[in-house]
Amino acid sequence: MGEMVSYRGSTEQIPGYLARPVGALPAPAVIVIGEGWGLVPHIRAVADRLAAAGFVALAPDLHRGAPPPRPDEAASAALRARIGAAAQEIAAAAEYLGGLTGCQGKIGTVGFDIGAGLALWSATRSERIVAAAGFYPTLPAAELSWDNYAGKAALIHCAEADGSSTADGVRHAVRAIEAAGGSCHTCDYPGTAHAFFNDDHPDAYHPAAAAGAWARTIELFRSRLG
Numbered sequence: 001m002g003e004m005v006s007y008r009g010s011t012e013q014i015p016g017y018l019a020r021p022v023g024a025l026p027a028p029a030v031i032v033i034g035e036g037w038g039l040v041p042h043i044r045a046v047a048d049r050l051a052a053a054g055f056v057a058l059a060p061d062l063h064r065g066a067p068p069p070r071p072d073e074a075a076s077a078a079l080r081a082r083i084g085a086a087a088q089e090i091a092a093a094a095e096y097l098g099g100l101t102g103c104q105g106k107i108g109t110v111g112f113d114i115g116a117g118l119a120l121w122s123a124t125r126s127e128r129i130v131a132a133a134g135f136y137p138t139l140p141a142a143e144l145s146w147d148n149y150a151g152k153a154a155l156i157h158c159a160e161a162d163g164s165s166t167a168d169g170v171r172h173a174v175r176a177i178e179a180a181g182g183s184c185h186t187c188d189y190p191g192t193a194h195a196f197f198n199d200d201h202p203d204a205y206h207p208a209a210a211a212g213a214w215a216r217t218i219e220l221f222r223s224r225l226g
Helices: 041-052 074-081 083-099 114-124 166-181 205-224
Strands: 003-008 013-019 029-032 056-060 102-111 129-135 153-159 183-189
Touching: 003 056, 003 083, 003 205, 013 083, 029 041, 029 083, 029 205, 041 056, 041 102, 074 205, 083 102, 083 114, 083 129, 083 153, 083 205, 102 114, 102 205, 114 153, 129 166, 129 205, 153 166, 153 205, 166 183
Parallel strands: 029 056, 029 102, 102 129, 129 153, 153 183
Antiparallel strands: 003 013, 013 056
């Protein structure tokens, strides 16, 4: 089980859920970025799973405890509208983790939906973030710069219902990351709907795809953050 903490952003304190591994410290760290509707139990559970796998995990509450009343497209749209500010808050989370007792080395990000786009793009905003995994991303606007990816790695998990790795947004991100000197690997999951990793949504949850995507994500972080 984790705990609520806060860290300093550019103008205010930002709350977040922090989960630590049991056992030897220091450990590498991962920032968990949720969908557009806040720090829900599923995102806390992802942080707990990362801690169980040996990582310090921080899930920032980008909505400051006041998400929209229900998850819908408007929630994601609201976060997209402030994507630059949100990415800076994630970069501030990386600085917080970098100075936290019990953390070591480099930092990763993992996100879902619009949070996946943020997880991938926030690597351009922080030197500390060197590996990013995005599940069925809603990606940032094409005009945003993907510079500062040299030597970093990205992994994109693609749902078939979203167009898989042939979707325009995914193809643009791959090209931009590689052009900036980073590496980007995509994984397609046949027969999957958007949100296939979220077991709080049984209409979309796909256990086999979720297990495979999780294993690949942990492999990325262990290879890049150790």
